[in-house]
Amino acid sequence: xxxxxxxxxxxxxxxxxxxxxxxxxxxxxxxxxxxxxxxxxxxxxxxxxxxxxxxxxxxxxxxxxxxxxxxxxxxxxxxxxxxxxxxxxxxxxxxxxxxxxxxxxxxxxxxxxxx
Amino acid sequence: xxxxxxxxxxxxxxxxxxxxxxxxxxxxxxxxxxxxxxxxxxxxxxxxxxxxxxxxxxxxxxxxxxxxxxxxxxxxxxxxxxxxxxxxxxxxxxxxxxxxxxxxxxxxxxxxx
Numbered sequence: 086x087x088x089x090x091x092x093x094x095x096x097x098x099x100x101x102x103x104x105x106x107x108x109x110x111x112x113x114x115x116x117x118x119x120x121x122x123x124x125x126x127x128x129x130x131x132x133x134x135x136x137x138x139x140x141x142x143x144x145x146x147x148x149x150x151x152x153x154x155x156x157x158x159x160x161x162x163x164x165x166x167x168x169x170x171x172x173x174x175x176x177x178x179x180x181x182x183x184x185x186x187x188x189x190x191x192x193x194x195x196x197x198x199x200x
Numbered sequence: 201x202x203x204x205x206x207x208x209x210x211x212x213x214x215x216x217x218x219x220x221x222x223x224x225x226x227x228x229x230x231x232x233x234x235x236x237x238x239x240x241x242x243x244x245x246x247x248x249x250x251x252x253x254x255x256x257x258x259x260x261x262x263x264x265x266x267x268x269x270x271x272x273x274x275x276x277x278x279x280x281x282x283x284x285x286x287x288x289x290x291x292x293x294x295x296x297x298x299x300x301x302x303x304x305x306x307x308x309x310x311x312x313x
Binding site for chain 1: 201206209234243244245246249289298300301302303304305306
């Protein structure tokens, strides 16, 4: 597996609390992504980053924010967690944008439960 | 924007038989179509991909076909084995801007003994 770690791997929290998930890579890849995976919905892009301090929204960004202050770290924050944000969160990385596109490598995932 | 439809959502086949999963996409400018496999409790991993300049690509028991005119692509697994049991996701790239892909909703493949 590519050098991608996610922390924590499991978290249970209460509605209204802030939560931050961390993705760390050792591959020096430019692009980093946050997805959520839910039954019947597949993998949906929340936010992505195309460089340090460069981020943009995906298809399900409401209620989430991200930050990338270093190439290796991409943080996903739920400012005030809701039960609808109970999900498995995957981080992914890819080397660079190119005409032929590049494989996305996924992290091990974080299972988040919001009670 | 791009929309990727995947069918069926669940597929059961006898071990040794073939399995076919089909996907359609909406944006005719998409030109990269990867397939990911996710085993239970694991992360998705790329198993094969195809670019729009070819119509078919094979890798041992796995093949992918692409019909750009009809905007659909398919995954074919021959001589299925128990380790093929997993969820499979198709995807298509967003042809403009940054390096993003849109995933289908997934197909859960069961290989029956």
